[in-house]
Amino acid sequence: MPVTAPTSAGPLLQMSGIVKTFPGVRALDGVDLDVRPGEVHCLLGQNGAGKSTLIKVLSGAHQPDDGEITWAGESVALGTPMAAINQGISTIYQELDLVHGLTVAENVFLGHEISRGGLSQRTEARRRTRGLLERLGHSEIPAGREVGRLSTAGQQIVSMARALSRDTRLIIMDEPSAVLDQEEVHNLFRVIRDLTSDGVAVIYISHRLEEIREIGDRVTVLKDGRTVATGLDARETPTKELIRLMTGRDIEYVFPDRPDGQPDAATVLEVDGLALAGTFADVGFRVHTGEIVGLAGLVGSGRSEILETIYGARRASSGTVSVDGKMMRAGSVVGAVRAGVGLCPEERKSQGLLLDQAVYRNITMSSMARFSRAGFMDRTAERAAATELTTSLDVRPSGVDRAVRTLSGGNQQKIVLARWLLRDCRVLLLDEPTRGVDVGARSEIYALVRSLAARGVAVVMVSSEVPEVLGLADRVLVVREGEVVHEGPADQIDEHQVLDLVMEGSAA
Amino acid sequence: MNDNTAASGGALPAQAGSAGLPPEAPRTGRGGAPGVPASPVATFMRSGAARSLGLVVALVVLFVVGIITAGDRFASVDNMLTILRLASVIGVVSIGMTFVITGGGIDLSVGAIVALASVWATTLATQTIANDYHWTLMVTTALLVGTGCGLVNGVLVAYGRVVPFIATLAMLAAARGLAEILAGRRTQIVDVDGFTDFFGASVLGVPVLVIIFALVAAVGWVVFNRTTFGRRTFAVGGNPEAARLAGIKVKRHTMMLYALVGLCCGIAAIMLMARTTTGSSTHGLLYELDAIAAVVIGGTLLSGGRGTIVGTVFGVLIFTMLSNVFTLNNLSISAQSVAKGLIIVVAVLLQQRLAARSTST
Structure with missing residues (x-):
């Protein structure tokens, strides 16, 4: 054609x-x-x-x-x-629809395998796949590698190669950059420009x-x-x-005003010499009551892992974490929750929520002890508490008995936040709090995080969007390749400086 | 149901969630409007009652077929009690199975554990001691053996990270083998004062076995639907990672789920010993399949996170009544198996339709 x-x-x-x-x-x-x-x-x-x-x-x-x-x-x-x-017409969905157990070439030709007399021509498929990957500027991806072992960015390239393996004249990309870091986004743009110069249209x-x-x-x-x-x-x-x-x-984006610094604010979270073998080393910082600390860095720089290790979801290879002066046991989520730490995980749907279950059950999930007597749940009290929280957080549509699946991303995020609000947590760890959240609801989440801090919660947040870190946080830590390379007040650094710090050496 | 399908557009009018902004033109009637209560019909259709409704209909149909084909031989009090007595043993196992499947696991070893518990509790040594002291020692033995086997399963699955299918498959082989060794492949007769008298009795015409099943089902329902244990079961089965990050002890809970099925197997073993007055390594053959079938046609999701005790009870009753109707009509066991197979497929197909309609995204 x-x-x-x-x-x-x-x-x-x-x-x-x-x-x-x-x-x-x-x-x-x-x-x-x-x-x-x-x-x-x-x-x-x-x-x-x-x-x-x-x-x-x-x-x-x-x-x-x-x-x-x-x-x-x-x-x-x-x-x-x-x-x-x-x-x-080819579509590259947000949730990449690749078969993880198959190789790159097998995925590219999935559904229109190259075969002769019913036997698949693997060499030919790989050869053509290599051609497509080259056209996409990613000849470094081996055609024989299992797709599950590629990075998200790599998988996206495979999706595009698959689109190109047919006579594609229109490629639809649904939020392709949501899972990519800055550098990968630039790569993606280069690929898009190549495609369009060949006459392919992109939505x-x-x-x-x-x-x-x-x-x-x-x-x-x-x-x-x-x-x-x-x-x-x-x-x-x-x-x-x-x-x-x-x-x-x-x-x-409307970022709430920063309150004036309180120099004598008490330290809530103390992280000392925290390390996770092969991921990050010697991370140390303090978060005071009422303070929001932002971690900026590329995907894969170790920023999410730092949060997860503080939370005990990963066992630190060395270093300590203390909350209100009490040292926490390494690798114990239960201990962290008991000490008043809460985590809103990066993958809200797969790590944070019971999608098919009622809103109120998702909210009370970490506070069951509070709503039970001798093991029996008091559902009336649960619903009442959940209703109060969802009303004050303005979760729409209302109704605590609906399945969380029926809510939009921003409202689902509010449900995860509500879970920790219910526990009156001391430390809140937010991993990509506004991913998949639309512009309007973002401002709400920002205001909510700030009001939590105002109530004395120590907040640590991670975000891929530098303006978000700079706009919301009081203090910024820049993470590069598992190392904190900068720490300072958020209003004394701008986006370009952060990006410089983040990208420097990342090519090496 | 209309509340759920409102989301089928893939997203909800999120702009409704932005507070403090001037409202635009009045929102047109988009679905899931806040504050509008669902109609009673819709609420009912979404509830577990609707799912159970299909099961009730199936049971009624079977009942009618039974009356038509076997008349008074079927529709007698005696025959109904027979059905219930037969249903009670597998019923108790199925209640336990409902927990473990909802919790995201599966237990293939239930039949073998029943056999081992029945054999262990009827060895000469156990029976001698029980006769010297009290028959409840025999009961305790069966319960301990059942729970112990379940605990081994649980430790392997939760802490050894063995896939449930494999861990319990190993237990299936090992427990029945151990039962054969203990029994020397002979059937052991129960001969303990008081045991048969107690479990063979009836209270107000209702056999004790049936009462035990009713109790297990009732307690199971309460634990499943009203306690933290039940709530955790749903969480662990629905999304183990989210449960872990919410501070739930997922491993410990998983282990306890398997121990709970084991306990149910111990109870079932006692009931079987009472009904047959024997302990045997051939007891409980294929119980795992019957229990899983009953749980699944009852409406419990095999992938975990959703389950129903009431559905399981109906599932057990449907299968038992089916066997009864077939037997009264002199149809072979093989024909029963074919019918069972058909029922499982039809039930699961229907459930998928229902599930697709209520959670389409």
């Missing part, structure tokens, strides 16, 4: 008036979208705006109830995922406006299942305007 010339201005894809309803919810309510060959078209919208549903319609997973899809000038129906793939979804500015050509904004603006210039349209379209608001 000849690739449409990049100069062609006619739209490759045109969607108009797309409607998709589910029982009780109108997920898409008139979406218009046109994508030109060779462009990066960004989809912007808050969680729940309908981006995911739109992708599913495009990839053939959902059938629209109304509206028209025109592909390369012809009206098409994308009845199945296979139909979409055959048209040349790019991201919560990060700065990325959209860097990689995008045009922007379509969705709100409440409708297209509210389309064809905006990705570089020229003012941020304020984009935010306003998405939210009806004019502000981006």
